[in-house]
Amino acid sequence: MKSIFWRGILIAVFFILALVLFLPSTPVAKKLPMFWAGRIPKMVMGLDLQGGMHLVLDVDRQKAVENYTQRIADSIDSMLKEKGISYVGVRRSAVASVEVTYEGAEAEGAIIDAVGKEFPVFSGPSMAAGRLAFTLNKAESDRVMDLATTQALETIRNRIDKFGVSEPLIQRQGESEIVVQLPGLRDPERAISLIGKTALLEFRLLDEGGNPQEALEKGAPFGSEILFQQKTDPATGRQSKVPYLVKSEVLLTGDLLSDARVAFDSQFNEPYVSLTFNSAGARTFERITEANTGKRLAIILDGNVHSAPVVREKISGGRAQISGGFTHDEAADLAIILRAGALPAPVKIIQNVVIGPTLGKDSIRAGVKASVLGGVLVLLFMVAYYRLSGAIADLAMALNLMMLLGAMAWLNSTLTMPGIAGIVLTIGMGVDSNVLIFERIKEELKAGRTARSAVNAGYDRAWWTIIDSHVTTLITAAVLFQFGSGPIKGFAVSLSLGILINLFTTLVGTKLVFDIQSDKFGLQKLSI
Secondary structure, X not given: OHHHHHHHHHHHHHHHXXXXXXXXXXXXXXXXXXXXXXXXXXXXXXXXXXXXXXXXXXXOHHHHXXXXXXXXXXXXXXXXHHHOOOOOEEEEEOOOEEEEEOOOHHHHHHHHHHHHHHOOOEOOOEEEOOEEEEEEOHHHHHHHHHHHHHHHHHHHHHHHHHHOOOOOEEEEEXXXXXXXXXXXXXXXXXXXXXXXXXXXXXXXXXXXXXXXHHHHHHOOOOOEXXXXXXXXXXXXXXXXXXXXXXXXXXXXXXXXXXXXXXXXXXXXXXXEEEEEEOHHHHHHHHHHHHHOOOXXXXXXXXXXXEEOOEOOOOOOOOEEEEOOOOOHHHHHHHHHHHHHOOOOOOEEEEEEEXXXXXXXXXXXXXHHHHHXXXXXXXXXXXXXXXXXXXXXXXXXXXXHHHHHHHHHHHOOOEEOHHHHHHHHHHHHHHHHHHHHHHHHHHHHHHOOOOHHHHHHHHHHHHHHHHHHHHHHHHHHHHHHHHHOOHHHHHHHHHHHHHHHHHHHHHHHHHHHHHHHHHHHHOOOOOOO
Protein backbone atom coordinates (compact mmCIF):
# COMPACT_ATOMS: atom_id res chain seq x y z
CA MET A 1 0.00 0.00 0.00
CA LYS A 2 2.81 2.37 0.88
CA SER A 3 4.39 1.74 -2.56
CA ILE A 4 1.11 2.59 -4.29
CA PHE A 5 0.72 5.80 -2.27
CA TRP A 6 4.19 7.14 -3.04
CA ARG A 7 4.00 6.18 -6.71
CA GLY A 8 0.68 8.03 -6.93
CA ILE A 9 2.20 11.11 -5.26
CA LEU A 10 5.19 10.99 -7.65
CA ILE A 11 2.99 10.82 -10.76
CA ALA A 12 0.72 13.60 -9.46
CA VAL A 13 3.72 15.86 -8.74
CA PHE A 14 5.17 15.28 -12.21
CA PHE A 15 1.80 15.96 -13.86
CA ILE A 16 1.21 19.20 -11.95
CA LEU A 17 4.80 20.34 -12.59
CA ALA A 18 4.41 19.62 -16.32
CA LEU A 19 1.16 21.60 -16.36
CA VAL A 20 2.78 24.55 -14.57
CA LEU A 21 5.69 24.56 -17.03
CA PHE A 22 3.65 24.10 -20.20
CA LEU A 23 0.76 26.57 -19.70
CA PRO A 24 2.93 29.74 -20.12
CA SER A 25 3.77 28.52 -23.66
CA THR A 26 0.08 28.40 -24.63
CA PRO A 27 -2.47 31.18 -25.41
CA VAL A 28 -3.72 30.73 -21.82
CA ALA A 29 -0.53 32.54 -20.69
CA LYS A 30 -2.27 35.92 -21.12
CA LYS A 31 -4.65 35.03 -18.28
CA LEU A 32 -1.97 33.70 -15.94
CA PRO A 33 -0.47 35.81 -13.11
CA MET A 34 2.75 37.61 -14.07
CA PHE A 35 4.84 35.78 -11.44
CA TRP A 36 3.89 32.57 -13.24
CA ALA A 37 3.82 33.47 -16.93
CA GLY A 38 6.75 35.90 -16.69
CA ARG A 39 9.26 33.67 -14.92
CA ILE A 40 8.64 30.23 -16.44
CA PRO A 41 10.72 29.40 -19.56
CA LYS A 42 8.66 29.16 -22.71
CA MET A 43 8.80 26.74 -25.60
CA VAL A 44 10.13 28.55 -28.68
CA MET A 45 8.70 27.98 -32.16
CA GLY A 46 11.29 27.10 -34.80
CA LEU A 47 11.88 28.86 -38.11
CA ASP A 48 9.49 26.52 -39.94
CA LEU A 49 6.65 27.32 -37.51
CA GLN A 50 6.89 31.04 -36.77
CA GLY A 51 8.76 32.31 -39.82
CA GLY A 52 11.99 34.30 -39.80
CA MET A 53 15.18 34.56 -41.81
CA HIS A 54 17.47 31.94 -43.34
CA LEU A 55 20.91 33.18 -44.42
CA VAL A 56 23.88 31.44 -45.96
CA LEU A 57 27.10 33.45 -45.66
CA ASP A 58 30.35 32.85 -47.50
CA VAL A 59 33.58 33.85 -45.74
CA ASP A 60 36.17 35.47 -48.00
CA ARG A 61 39.00 33.21 -46.85
CA GLN A 62 41.47 34.64 -49.35
CA LYS A 63 41.00 38.05 -47.77
CA ALA A 64 41.76 36.48 -44.38
CA VAL A 65 45.06 35.24 -45.77
CA GLU A 66 45.76 38.72 -47.21
CA ASN A 67 45.08 40.35 -43.84
CA TYR A 68 47.27 37.81 -42.06
CA THR A 69 50.08 38.32 -44.58
CA GLN A 70 49.79 42.10 -44.18
CA ARG A 71 50.19 41.78 -40.41
CA ILE A 72 53.29 39.65 -40.91
CA ALA A 73 54.66 42.22 -43.37
CA ASP A 74 54.22 44.91 -40.68
CA SER A 75 55.96 42.64 -38.16
CA ILE A 76 58.86 42.02 -40.55
CA ASP A 77 59.20 45.76 -41.08
CA SER A 78 59.42 46.34 -37.30
CA MET A 79 61.75 43.38 -36.81
CA LEU A 80 64.23 44.56 -39.46
CA LYS A 81 64.28 48.03 -37.87
CA GLU A 82 64.92 46.59 -34.41
CA LYS A 83 67.75 44.39 -35.66
CA GLY A 84 69.34 47.28 -37.59
CA ILE A 85 69.27 45.36 -40.90
CA SER A 86 69.52 47.57 -43.95
CA TYR A 87 66.49 47.41 -46.28
CA VAL A 88 64.52 49.72 -48.57
CA GLY A 89 60.91 48.65 -47.96
CA VAL A 90 58.53 45.84 -46.97
CA ARG A 91 55.13 45.25 -48.54
CA ARG A 92 52.61 42.49 -49.13
CA SER A 93 52.57 41.23 -52.70
CA ALA A 94 49.96 38.86 -54.17
CA VAL A 95 47.71 37.12 -51.63
CA ALA A 96 50.18 35.31 -49.43
CA SER A 97 53.59 36.83 -50.16
CA VAL A 98 55.73 39.49 -48.50
CA GLU A 99 58.24 41.36 -50.64
CA VAL A 100 61.35 42.92 -49.10
CA THR A 101 63.44 45.28 -51.21
CA TYR A 102 67.09 45.96 -50.28
CA GLU A 103 70.47 47.08 -51.56
CA GLY A 104 73.67 45.05 -51.32
CA ALA A 105 74.49 41.33 -51.03
CA GLU A 106 75.22 41.69 -47.32
CA ALA A 107 71.66 42.81 -46.60
CA GLU A 108 70.24 39.90 -48.62
CA GLY A 109 71.76 37.22 -46.39
CA ALA A 110 70.85 39.07 -43.18
CA ILE A 111 67.22 39.47 -44.30
CA ILE A 112 66.89 35.78 -45.28
CA ASP A 113 68.37 34.62 -41.97
CA ALA A 114 66.26 36.98 -39.85
CA VAL A 115 62.94 36.25 -41.61
CA GLY A 116 63.61 32.48 -41.69
CA LYS A 117 64.35 32.45 -37.96
CA GLU A 118 61.51 34.73 -36.79
CA PHE A 119 58.82 33.64 -39.27
CA PRO A 120 59.05 29.89 -40.03
CA VAL A 121 55.63 30.02 -41.72
CA PHE A 122 57.30 31.02 -45.00
CA SER A 123 58.73 28.71 -47.61
CA GLY A 124 62.16 29.58 -49.03
CA PRO A 125 62.28 33.03 -50.70
CA SER A 126 62.32 33.64 -54.41
CA MET A 127 65.03 36.13 -55.39
CA ALA A 128 65.24 38.84 -58.01
CA ALA A 129 67.49 41.88 -58.36
CA GLY A 130 67.29 43.69 -55.03
CA ARG A 131 64.07 41.91 -54.10
CA LEU A 132 63.11 38.92 -51.87
CA ALA A 133 59.62 37.40 -51.98
CA PHE A 134 58.57 35.21 -49.02
CA THR A 135 55.42 33.10 -49.55
CA LEU A 136 53.32 31.42 -46.85
CA ASN A 137 53.60 27.65 -46.95
CA LYS A 138 50.42 25.70 -47.79
CA ALA A 139 49.92 24.33 -44.27
CA GLU A 140 49.91 27.82 -42.76
CA SER A 141 47.70 29.21 -45.50
CA ASP A 142 45.16 26.38 -44.95
CA ARG A 143 45.27 26.94 -41.19
CA VAL A 144 44.53 30.66 -41.58
CA MET A 145 41.61 29.98 -43.95
CA ASP A 146 40.08 27.35 -41.66
CA LEU A 147 40.54 29.61 -38.64
CA ALA A 148 38.87 32.49 -40.51
CA THR A 149 35.65 30.48 -40.93
CA THR A 150 35.71 29.33 -37.29
CA GLN A 151 36.34 32.85 -35.98
CA ALA A 152 33.64 34.30 -38.25
CA LEU A 153 31.19 31.72 -36.88
CA GLU A 154 31.93 32.66 -33.27
CA THR A 155 31.87 36.41 -33.99
CA ILE A 156 28.50 36.18 -35.75
CA ARG A 157 27.14 34.07 -32.87
CA ASN A 158 28.27 36.73 -30.36
CA ARG A 159 26.65 39.50 -32.39
CA ILE A 160 23.34 37.67 -32.72
CA ASP A 161 23.32 36.80 -29.01
CA LYS A 162 23.65 40.50 -28.20
CA PHE A 163 21.01 41.36 -30.84
CA GLY A 164 18.49 39.36 -28.81
CA VAL A 165 17.08 36.77 -31.25
CA SER A 166 15.83 33.75 -29.31
CA GLU A 167 16.98 30.26 -30.30
CA PRO A 168 19.02 31.16 -33.43
CA LEU A 169 20.74 28.43 -35.43
CA ILE A 170 24.32 29.30 -36.42
CA GLN A 171 26.49 26.55 -37.86
CA ARG A 172 29.28 25.91 -40.32
CA GLN A 173 28.52 24.38 -43.72
CA GLY A 174 31.41 23.10 -45.80
CA GLU A 175 34.75 24.91 -45.82
CA SER A 176 33.71 28.55 -46.04
CA GLU A 177 29.94 28.81 -45.55
CA ILE A 178 27.96 29.68 -42.41
CA VAL A 179 24.23 29.00 -42.08
CA VAL A 180 22.22 31.42 -39.91
CA GLN A 181 18.55 30.90 -39.05
CA LEU A 182 16.75 33.60 -37.04
CA PRO A 183 13.23 32.51 -36.02
CA GLY A 184 10.65 35.22 -35.46
CA LEU A 185 12.86 38.03 -36.78
CA ARG A 186 10.94 41.23 -37.54
CA ASP A 187 13.73 43.47 -38.92
CA PRO A 188 15.71 41.50 -41.55
CA GLU A 189 17.56 44.51 -43.02
CA ARG A 190 18.98 45.48 -39.64
CA ALA A 191 19.99 41.86 -38.97
CA ILE A 192 21.81 41.63 -42.31
CA SER A 193 23.70 44.85 -41.56
CA LEU A 194 24.61 43.60 -38.09
CA ILE A 195 25.78 40.17 -39.25
CA GLY A 196 27.61 41.12 -42.43
CA LYS A 197 29.61 44.16 -41.29
CA THR A 198 33.31 43.33 -40.90
CA ALA A 199 33.81 46.00 -38.19
CA LEU A 200 37.56 46.37 -38.53
CA LEU A 201 38.34 49.39 -36.36
CA GLU A 202 41.67 51.16 -36.95
CA PHE A 203 43.37 54.30 -35.69
CA ARG A 204 45.83 55.86 -38.18
CA LEU A 205 47.48 59.22 -38.68
CA LEU A 206 46.58 61.44 -41.62
CA ASP A 207 49.38 62.14 -44.10
CA GLU A 208 49.19 65.90 -43.73
CA GLY A 209 52.22 66.43 -45.97
CA GLY A 210 50.29 65.30 -49.05
CA ASN A 211 47.24 66.54 -50.94
CA PRO A 212 44.25 64.14 -51.16
CA GLN A 213 43.06 65.55 -54.50
CA GLU A 214 46.53 65.29 -56.00
CA ALA A 215 46.83 61.73 -54.65
CA LEU A 216 43.52 60.86 -56.33
CA GLU A 217 44.94 61.95 -59.68
CA LYS A 218 48.53 60.71 -59.41
CA GLY A 219 48.27 57.97 -56.81
CA ALA A 220 49.08 57.96 -53.11
CA PRO A 221 52.75 58.26 -52.08
CA PHE A 222 54.56 55.25 -50.64
CA GLY A 223 53.33 54.49 -47.09
CA SER A 224 49.97 56.20 -47.54
CA GLU A 225 46.60 55.48 -49.14
CA ILE A 226 43.36 57.24 -50.04
CA LEU A 227 40.31 56.52 -47.87
CA PHE A 228 36.93 58.25 -47.89
CA GLN A 229 34.50 59.63 -45.36
CA GLN A 230 30.89 59.09 -46.35
CA LYS A 231 28.61 61.95 -45.41
CA THR A 232 24.82 62.19 -45.65
CA ASP A 233 23.04 65.52 -45.84
CA PRO A 234 20.29 65.29 -43.17
CA ALA A 235 18.01 67.65 -45.12
CA THR A 236 18.21 66.04 -48.58
CA GLY A 237 19.53 62.56 -47.74
CA ARG A 238 22.18 63.06 -50.41
CA GLN A 239 25.43 61.18 -49.87
CA SER A 240 28.90 62.50 -50.61
CA LYS A 241 32.45 61.23 -50.22
CA VAL A 242 35.32 63.24 -48.76
CA PRO A 243 38.82 61.90 -49.57
CA TYR A 244 41.52 61.61 -46.90
CA LEU A 245 45.18 60.79 -47.39
CA VAL A 246 45.88 58.33 -44.57
CA LYS A 247 49.14 56.68 -43.56
CA SER A 248 49.20 52.90 -44.07
CA GLU A 249 50.64 52.16 -40.64
CA VAL A 250 47.92 51.06 -38.19
CA LEU A 251 48.63 52.48 -34.73
CA LEU A 252 45.78 50.78 -32.85
CA THR A 253 42.98 48.31 -33.69
CA GLY A 254 39.63 47.38 -32.19
CA ASP A 255 40.83 44.06 -30.80
CA LEU A 256 42.08 45.99 -27.74
CA LEU A 257 38.58 47.25 -26.87
CA SER A 258 37.01 46.18 -23.59
CA ASP A 259 33.65 47.93 -24.10
CA ALA A 260 31.63 49.94 -26.61
CA ARG A 261 28.29 51.54 -25.82
CA VAL A 262 25.92 54.29 -26.96
CA ALA A 263 26.25 57.73 -25.37
CA PHE A 264 24.75 61.14 -26.20
CA ASP A 265 26.43 64.42 -26.99
CA SER A 266 25.55 66.95 -24.29
CA GLN A 267 25.40 69.87 -26.75
CA PHE A 268 23.29 68.48 -29.59
CA ASN A 269 21.92 65.31 -27.91
CA GLU A 270 23.21 63.22 -30.84
CA PRO A 271 24.16 59.57 -30.24
CA TYR A 272 27.75 58.44 -30.60
CA VAL A 273 29.68 55.29 -29.70
CA SER A 274 31.84 55.54 -26.61
CA LEU A 275 34.90 53.27 -26.68
CA THR A 276 36.83 51.92 -23.70
CA PHE A 277 40.15 50.14 -24.26
CA ASN A 278 41.57 47.38 -22.08
CA SER A 279 44.74 48.06 -20.07
CA ALA A 280 47.07 47.31 -22.99
CA GLY A 281 44.96 49.38 -25.36
CA ALA A 282 44.76 52.28 -22.88
CA ARG A 283 48.56 52.39 -22.59
CA THR A 284 48.96 52.25 -26.37
CA PHE A 285 46.34 54.97 -26.93
CA GLU A 286 48.00 57.20 -24.32
CA ARG A 287 51.40 56.70 -25.99
CA ILE A 288 49.95 57.43 -29.46
CA THR A 289 48.22 60.64 -28.39
CA GLU A 290 51.28 61.82 -26.49
CA ALA A 291 53.60 61.23 -29.46
CA ASN A 292 51.22 62.82 -31.99
CA THR A 293 49.88 65.90 -30.20
CA GLY A 294 48.81 68.47 -32.76
CA LYS A 295 48.33 65.89 -35.51
CA ARG A 296 45.07 64.48 -36.88
CA LEU A 297 44.19 60.90 -35.94
CA ALA A 298 41.76 59.13 -38.25
CA ILE A 299 39.21 56.70 -36.76
CA ILE A 300 38.48 54.19 -39.51
CA LEU A 301 35.82 51.48 -39.55
CA ASP A 302 35.82 49.01 -42.45
CA GLY A 303 37.81 51.41 -44.58
CA ASN A 304 35.48 54.35 -43.96
CA VAL A 305 36.88 57.40 -42.14
CA HIS A 306 34.30 58.24 -39.48
CA SER A 307 36.22 61.17 -38.08
CA ALA A 308 39.73 62.63 -38.04
CA PRO A 309 40.03 64.86 -34.95
CA VAL A 310 43.17 66.80 -33.98
CA VAL A 311 44.94 65.33 -30.95
CA ARG A 312 45.03 68.31 -28.56
CA GLU A 313 46.81 66.56 -25.70
CA LYS A 314 47.79 63.23 -24.25
CA ILE A 315 44.62 61.18 -23.58
CA SER A 316 44.77 58.95 -20.50
CA GLY A 317 42.13 56.50 -19.27
CA GLY A 318 41.76 54.60 -22.55
CA ARG A 319 38.60 56.32 -23.81
CA ALA A 320 37.67 57.46 -27.30
CA GLN A 321 34.50 58.02 -29.28
CA ILE A 322 33.12 57.48 -32.78
CA SER A 323 30.65 60.08 -34.00
CA GLY A 324 29.16 60.56 -37.44
CA GLY A 325 25.50 61.50 -37.48
CA PHE A 326 24.23 58.12 -36.25
CA THR A 327 20.63 57.28 -35.45
CA HIS A 328 20.18 55.54 -32.10
CA ASP A 329 19.72 52.11 -33.77
CA GLU A 330 22.82 52.62 -35.92
CA ALA A 331 24.91 53.58 -32.89
CA ALA A 332 23.50 50.64 -30.88
CA ASP A 333 24.27 48.15 -33.68
CA LEU A 334 27.79 49.54 -34.10
CA ALA A 335 28.37 49.16 -30.35
CA ILE A 336 27.16 45.55 -30.53
CA ILE A 337 29.48 44.81 -33.44
CA LEU A 338 32.51 46.38 -31.77
CA ARG A 339 31.85 44.54 -28.49
CA ALA A 340 31.51 41.23 -30.32
CA GLY A 341 34.71 41.84 -32.29
CA ALA A 342 35.61 42.27 -35.93
CA LEU A 343 35.16 39.51 -38.47
CA PRO A 344 38.52 38.08 -39.54
CA ALA A 345 37.48 38.47 -43.18
CA PRO A 346 34.52 39.93 -45.10
CA VAL A 347 31.45 37.73 -45.50
CA LYS A 348 29.12 37.69 -48.51
CA ILE A 349 25.46 36.73 -48.29
CA ILE A 350 24.89 34.07 -50.96
CA GLN A 351 21.38 33.06 -49.86
CA ASN A 352 18.76 35.17 -48.12
CA VAL A 353 15.33 33.65 -47.59
CA VAL A 354 12.65 35.33 -45.47
CA ILE A 355 10.02 32.83 -44.35
CA GLY A 356 6.69 34.47 -43.62
CA PRO A 357 4.55 33.60 -40.60
CA THR A 358 1.74 32.36 -42.90
CA LEU A 359 3.81 29.31 -43.84
CA GLY A 360 4.45 28.73 -40.14
CA LYS A 361 0.71 28.88 -39.32
CA ASP A 362 -0.07 26.45 -42.14
CA SER A 363 2.65 24.11 -40.87
CA ILE A 364 1.35 24.29 -37.30
CA ARG A 365 -2.22 23.65 -38.46
CA ALA A 366 -1.17 20.65 -40.56
CA GLY A 367 1.07 19.27 -37.81
CA VAL A 368 -1.56 19.64 -35.11
CA LYS A 369 -4.21 18.11 -37.38
CA ALA A 370 -1.97 15.11 -38.14
CA SER A 371 -1.05 14.68 -34.47
CA VAL A 372 -4.65 14.89 -33.25
CA LEU A 373 -5.97 12.57 -35.96
CA GLY A 374 -3.21 10.02 -35.37
CA GLY A 375 -3.62 10.26 -31.59
CA VAL A 376 -7.41 9.82 -31.71
CA LEU A 377 -7.15 6.78 -33.99
CA VAL A 378 -4.57 5.20 -31.66
CA LEU A 379 -6.72 5.92 -28.58
CA LEU A 380 -9.81 4.42 -30.22
CA PHE A 381 -7.91 1.33 -31.35
CA MET A 382 -6.51 0.70 -27.87
CA VAL A 383 -9.97 0.96 -26.25
CA ALA A 384 -11.62 -1.18 -28.93
CA TYR A 385 -8.98 -3.90 -28.80
CA TYR A 386 -7.89 -3.95 -25.14
CA ARG A 387 -11.04 -2.49 -23.52
CA LEU A 388 -10.45 -1.11 -20.01
CA SER A 389 -6.72 -1.92 -20.20
CA GLY A 390 -6.60 0.05 -23.44
CA ALA A 391 -8.21 3.02 -21.67
CA ILE A 392 -5.48 2.77 -18.98
CA ALA A 393 -2.84 2.86 -21.74
CA ASP A 394 -4.58 5.91 -23.25
CA LEU A 395 -4.42 7.64 -19.88
CA ALA A 396 -0.67 6.91 -19.72
CA MET A 397 -0.21 8.35 -23.22
CA ALA A 398 -2.00 11.56 -22.24
CA LEU A 399 0.23 11.81 -19.16
CA ASN A 400 3.25 11.12 -21.38
CA LEU A 401 2.29 13.92 -23.78
CA MET A 402 1.72 16.47 -21.00
CA MET A 403 5.01 15.64 -19.28
CA LEU A 404 6.87 15.79 -22.60
CA LEU A 405 5.51 19.26 -23.44
CA GLY A 406 6.31 20.45 -19.90
CA ALA A 407 9.88 19.13 -20.16
CA MET A 408 10.39 20.82 -23.54
CA ALA A 409 9.12 24.13 -22.12
CA TRP A 410 11.38 23.79 -19.08
CA LEU A 411 14.41 23.22 -21.32
CA ASN A 412 13.36 26.18 -23.48
CA SER A 413 13.45 23.84 -26.48
CA THR A 414 12.68 24.97 -30.01
CA LEU A 415 9.60 23.26 -31.42
CA THR A 416 9.91 22.46 -35.13
CA MET A 417 7.88 20.37 -37.56
CA PRO A 418 10.35 17.47 -37.16
CA GLY A 419 9.95 18.00 -33.40
CA ILE A 420 6.18 17.50 -33.76
CA ALA A 421 6.98 14.33 -35.73
CA GLY A 422 9.13 13.18 -32.80
CA ILE A 423 6.19 13.73 -30.43
CA VAL A 424 3.89 11.67 -32.69
CA LEU A 425 6.54 8.92 -32.87
CA THR A 426 6.77 8.96 -29.06
CA ILE A 427 3.01 8.34 -28.84
CA GLY A 428 3.49 5.38 -31.18
CA MET A 429 6.28 3.97 -29.03
CA GLY A 430 4.12 4.38 -25.91
CA VAL A 431 1.39 2.32 -27.58
CA ASP A 432 3.95 -0.28 -28.65
CA SER A 433 5.24 -0.65 -25.09
CA ASN A 434 1.75 -1.18 -23.71
CA VAL A 435 0.91 -3.67 -26.47
CA LEU A 436 3.96 -5.74 -25.50
CA ILE A 437 2.89 -5.74 -21.85
CA PHE A 438 -0.77 -6.54 -22.57
CA GLU A 439 0.08 -9.41 -24.89
CA ARG A 440 2.36 -10.86 -22.21
CA ILE A 441 -0.47 -10.52 -19.64
CA LYS A 442 -2.90 -12.30 -21.99
CA GLU A 443 -0.41 -15.15 -22.39
CA GLU A 444 -0.16 -15.48 -18.60
CA LEU A 445 -3.95 -15.46 -18.23
CA LYS A 446 -4.25 -18.24 -20.81
CA ALA A 447 -1.70 -20.23 -18.80
CA GLY A 448 -4.12 -20.15 -15.86
CA ARG A 449 -2.62 -17.43 -13.67
CA THR A 450 -4.75 -15.09 -11.54
CA ALA A 451 -5.29 -11.51 -12.69
CA ARG A 452 -2.79 -10.08 -10.20
CA SER A 453 0.00 -12.61 -10.90
CA ALA A 454 -0.63 -12.30 -14.67
CA VAL A 455 -0.15 -8.51 -14.48
CA ASN A 456 3.06 -8.86 -12.43
CA ALA A 457 4.43 -11.57 -14.74
CA GLY A 458 3.47 -9.58 -17.84
CA TYR A 459 5.38 -6.50 -16.66
CA ASP A 460 8.37 -8.59 -15.54
CA ARG A 461 8.64 -10.46 -18.84
CA ALA A 462 8.18 -7.35 -21.03
CA TRP A 463 10.59 -5.22 -18.94
CA TRP A 464 13.85 -5.96 -20.76
CA THR A 465 12.23 -6.00 -24.21
CA ILE A 466 10.88 -2.48 -23.59
CA ILE A 467 14.20 -1.29 -22.15
CA ASP A 468 16.13 -2.68 -25.16
CA SER A 469 13.86 -1.02 -27.73
CA HIS A 470 13.93 2.34 -25.93
CA VAL A 471 17.70 2.36 -25.38
CA THR A 472 18.44 1.61 -29.05
CA THR A 473 16.07 4.39 -30.12
CA LEU A 474 17.67 6.73 -27.58
CA ILE A 475 21.13 6.03 -29.04
CA THR A 476 19.82 6.87 -32.52
CA ALA A 477 18.31 10.12 -31.19
CA ALA A 478 21.63 11.02 -29.54
CA VAL A 479 23.48 10.53 -32.84
CA LEU A 480 20.91 12.67 -34.67
CA PHE A 481 21.30 15.41 -32.07
CA GLN A 482 25.10 15.33 -32.26
CA PHE A 483 25.43 15.42 -36.04
CA GLY A 484 22.10 16.83 -37.26
CA SER A 485 21.18 20.39 -38.18
CA GLY A 486 18.56 22.54 -36.39
CA PRO A 487 15.29 20.81 -37.44
CA ILE A 488 16.86 17.36 -37.01
CA LYS A 489 18.03 18.37 -33.53
CA GLY A 490 14.46 19.39 -32.74
CA PHE A 491 13.31 15.90 -33.74
CA ALA A 492 16.06 14.31 -31.63
CA VAL A 493 15.23 16.39 -28.53
CA SER A 494 11.50 15.63 -28.59
CA LEU A 495 12.17 11.95 -29.32
CA SER A 496 14.78 11.59 -26.54
CA LEU A 497 12.58 13.26 -23.92
CA GLY A 498 9.58 11.24 -25.09
CA ILE A 499 11.47 7.95 -24.77
CA LEU A 500 12.61 8.67 -21.21
CA ILE A 501 9.17 9.87 -20.12
CA ASN A 502 7.49 6.95 -21.87
CA LEU A 503 9.53 4.48 -19.81
CA PHE A 504 8.23 6.15 -16.66
CA THR A 505 4.56 6.35 -17.69
CA THR A 506 4.51 2.81 -19.10
CA LEU A 507 6.39 0.93 -16.38
CA VAL A 508 5.26 3.05 -13.41
CA GLY A 509 2.01 4.79 -14.45
CA THR A 510 -0.01 1.93 -15.93
CA LYS A 511 1.34 -0.54 -13.38
CA LEU A 512 0.07 1.77 -10.62
CA VAL A 513 -3.49 1.63 -12.01
CA PHE A 514 -3.42 -2.18 -12.18
CA ASP A 515 -2.05 -2.36 -8.61
CA ILE A 516 -4.83 -0.05 -7.35
CA GLN A 517 -7.40 -2.26 -9.05
CA SER A 518 -5.96 -5.35 -7.36
CA ASP A 519 -5.36 -3.94 -3.86
CA LYS A 520 -8.32 -1.56 -3.54
CA PHE A 521 -11.02 -3.37 -5.52
CA GLY A 522 -9.84 -6.97 -5.32
CA LEU A 523 -9.67 -7.36 -9.08
CA GLN A 524 -10.45 -10.95 -10.09
CA LYS A 525 -10.83 -10.51 -13.87
CA LEU A 526 -9.01 -8.21 -16.27
CA SER A 527 -10.73 -6.32 -19.07
CA ILE A 528 -8.03 -6.89 -21.69
